[in-house]
Amino acid sequence: MRKIRAAICDEEELYCSRLVEYLQANQSEMVEACVCSQKKELKKLLLESGVDVVLMTEDFFAPDILSYGGVIFALLGDEMVSEEYREYPCILKYQKAPEILRGICRLAGERLDDTKMVSVLGKEKRSVAFYSPHQEFSQMYLAMGYAKICAAKERVLYLNLMECAGFEELFEEKYKENIGDFLFYLRRQEKNLRLRFESMLHQFGDVDYLPPVFFGEILREAGKEDYQALLVWLLVETDYDVIVWDLGGMFAGFFDLLEQCAEIYCLTRENQGAKQRLGQFLQCVEEYGGAALRERLHLIPVSGQCVISQGKSLMQELEWGEFGDYIRKQLKGGANVEGAGG
Structure with a gap:
């Protein structure tokens, strides 16, 4: 079963490094997430590997990034969202890392096509x-x-x-x-x-x-x-x-x-x-x-x-x-x- 690929993007390096530590230790069974601290890293990711969900701060919003089709773009922000970003779903930045991953799963579950998920019979339980x-x-x-x-x-x-x-x-x-x-x-x-x-x-x-x-x-x-x-x-x-x-x-x-x-x-x-x-x-x-x-x-x-x-x-x-x-x-x-x- 292919995992949902997600990119979490923030220019705040300390925030990214701590999030990376959590992700390395607690990768979700359903979501494979990576962290980008620069726009060029995100562009490379979108171009080379394909991403299902991009969760990013306002600094990453740009026409050349948003032009990629088949990707869910969401705002990583706070409760006060600027009017120009209100059309995008928002996940709060300053909350526990497990909640951020759960937010990504909820977002993907609501919006991604069913064909991305494949049901398989598991081992004896x-x-x-x-x-x-x-x-x-x-x-x-x-x-x-x-x-x-x-x-x-x-x-x-x-x-x-x-x-x-x-x-x-x-x-x-x-x-x-x-x-x-x-x-x-x-x-x-x-x-x-x-x-x-x-x-x-x-x-x-x-x-x-x-x-x-x-x-x-x-x-x-x-x-x-x-x-x-x-x-x-x-x-x-x-x-x-x-x-x-x-x-x-x-x-x-x-x-x-x-x-x-x-x-x-x-x-x-x-x-x-x-x-x-x-x-x-x-x-x-x-x-x-x-x-x-x-x-x-x-x-x-x-x-x-x-x-x-x-x-x-x-x-x-x-x-x-x-x-x-x-x-x-x-x-x-x-x-x-x-x-x-x-």
Whole structure:
């Protein structure tokens, strides 16, 4: 699959050098970006290699540059855009480098022709689900820790389908789009879905994730066919080895999704209420999928309080702290989790 080629152009050399460092370490799977600090570098790039998207400051706007056809030209600027440049899309210059790349992906996804993207079937992949009938509060951290540990050896995508997951506070991040938006794009079969998907991706550690919905009711509004379409699209159009589904409740097509998971981790507690809810859930599993589904279901007992550090130490604790050790001990059936029992 050919990557979208992008040029980011700014005469401020310090800005360019720092951006180059980021791009070299974090090149996007979908976007191959380079930095130009002079007009002659951009002209050479346009002439020799072909560029899909050019993101540039006002200093680079010139008739001989804008004359190249089949290229998306966008302004790298601030919120105060001069009138002569308002016809061009604008991406803010002074924001985090990942946001700039996501902006390029959004722009390309909206404007580039579908023929630039080619769908390919990826290698063998597996889906893993986490669920708690009594809505165990530590489930999210367990699923995230599992994803983080697997990401040491494999490419992992984490999808949180919970109401009020709290990611904005957890990661101190404001998300422009989330998984609800992608379900909408997928339902409408909008062009360049792969680029739209790429533009939404965020990371914790080596794990990619789509931000959870902000309004939980969106999860109920989506239908069975929406979640099935999402699963199929991820399996066909991406090259993740593992897709981790962190489930908060039963939505339309809930058991259809579970049936396509290689492993299902179900968190339980010893109190009477949790046991009652677990019992009913197990009955539902038997009635829907029988023994074939039940044998992929692993019960994980939870006791005491789960205290997880926030901020920068969260990722280390999920993987290597006491909680990481707990994950390795409890997640049976996860052959790719180092140290997990079979």
